[in-house]
Amino acid sequence: MKIGIVGASFARAAYLPALRHVEGAEVVALASSRIESARSAAEEFGIPAAYDDWQAMLDKHQLDLVLIATPTDLHAPITLAALERGAHVLCEKPTAMDAGEAKGMLDKANALGRVGMIDHELRFNPNRQRVAEMIASGELGDIRHVNIANIGASWANPASRPKGDWWSLAEQGGGRLGANGSHQVDMLRWWLGPVRSVVGQALTVLPDRLDKKTGEAWTATADDLAYFTMEMASGALAQVFMSGVAANNIGNLTQVFGSKGTITLDNDNERLMYAKAGEGFSDITVEDPNAALPGLNKGVWNVSVVAALRELTSAIRGGRGLERGATFEDGLKNQQVLDAVKRSTQSRSWVDLP
Known part of the structure; x- marks a missing residue:
């Protein structure tokens, strides 16, 4: 399976180490905005062709699969171009x-009969799969509410980011809502089903920034703090x-709170804890067997990519749709929630979903 990748940073961290453990996968080309990054990754992983122009890469190679890890504003253009050239897309x-x-x-993927996956790799993490199974089986009873908190200091220092950092620019699709909120929305939709309505805010708390090396002043436009509440069709909050x-x-x-029990999952130690109603918590953590594979970078994100890529390549070979993972349809529904949070920021009110 001939594979091309756009975006060197996440490719080095996750895609390329994982693809060494995906049968039949052959990365033939890699593109990055900086040719130095593309060449460095290509040399490290034995990729024959490196580009600083993703369009040139697509023009020069007949690819079966294209993996896209770029700023958000490039996702749609690269996806559409790759699909039109005959490739499936992650x-x-x-x-x-x-x-x-x-x-x-x-719509383009459906019209051309291509497989499209959004890389919400946590769907392939055994602990989160265990939660999904416990909810689906009724073991937790009726899910009444779920709380998720993700608190960090990456943007706390005004001089912590370089000028032009795309993660801090709304015009390139940066911000906490997209970077982390998209994962949370996908996981909650996977666990709990459709979203009925959303209220929340995506805010830029520290817009005044200084370049981390030069001290030059610049302005961040993307959200560095976001919060939202989703009312699920099931009635859960x-x-x-x-x-x-x-x-x-x-x-x-x-934290997942059901009528029959409660679950907590802490990303720091990846321990999954479960308590039946009225009882104490016990450890029900499920270890990921892929974590022991050689050459993978540590962390649940990097490890989970292995199973995601195995499912995607299997679906492509089998001429079938995805049996697991987030499809382009999931991607659309997740995006509708993120868009609703942005609208709610402006209206300061609940926004109903389609």
């Missing part, structure tokens, strides 16, 4: 700049709070 999150772009990606401007890193804590 696109990073958030899906696109807005639901209109996400729908265009879905899910609350998500994400901050990049805290003084300390607290990490990510997920």
Whole structure:
């Protein structure tokens, strides 16, 4: 399977180490905005061709699969071009700049019969799969509410980011809502089903920035703090709070409250804890067997990519749709929630979903 990758940073961290453990995968080309980054990654992983122009890469190679890990504003253009050239696509999150772009990606993939996956790799993490199974089986009873907090300090220092950092620019699709909120929305939709209505805010708490090397002043336009509440069609409430401007890193804590029991999952130690109603918590953590594979970078995100890529390549070979993972349709529905949070920021009111 001939694979091309756009975006060197996440490719080095996750895609390329994982693809060494995906049968039949052959990365033939890699593109990055900086040719130095593309060449360095290509040399390290034995990739024959490196580019600083993704369009040139698509023009010069007949690819079966394209992996896209770029700033968000490039997701839709690269996806559409790759699909038109005959490739299937794995696109990073958030899906696109807005639901209109996400729908265009879905419609094009469907029209051409291509497989499209959004890289919400936590769907392939065994602990989160265990939660999904316990909810689906009724073991937790009726889910009444879910709380998720993701608190960090990456944006707390005004001089912590370089000038032009795309993660801090709304015009390139940066911000905590897209970077982390998209994962939380996808996980909650996977666990709890459709979203009925959303209220929340995506805020830029520290817009006045200084370049981390030169001290030059610049302005951040993307959200560094976002929070929202989703009313699910099931009646459950899910609350998500994400901050990049805290003084300390607290990490990510997920709590699921059902009528028959409670679950907590802490990203710092990846321990899954479960308590039946009226009883104490016990450890029900499920270890990921892929974590022991050689050459992978540590962390749940990097490890989970292995199973995601195995499912995607299996679906392509089998001429079938995805049996697991986030489809382009999921990507559209996730994007509708993110768009609703942005509208709610302006209206300061609940926004109903389609």
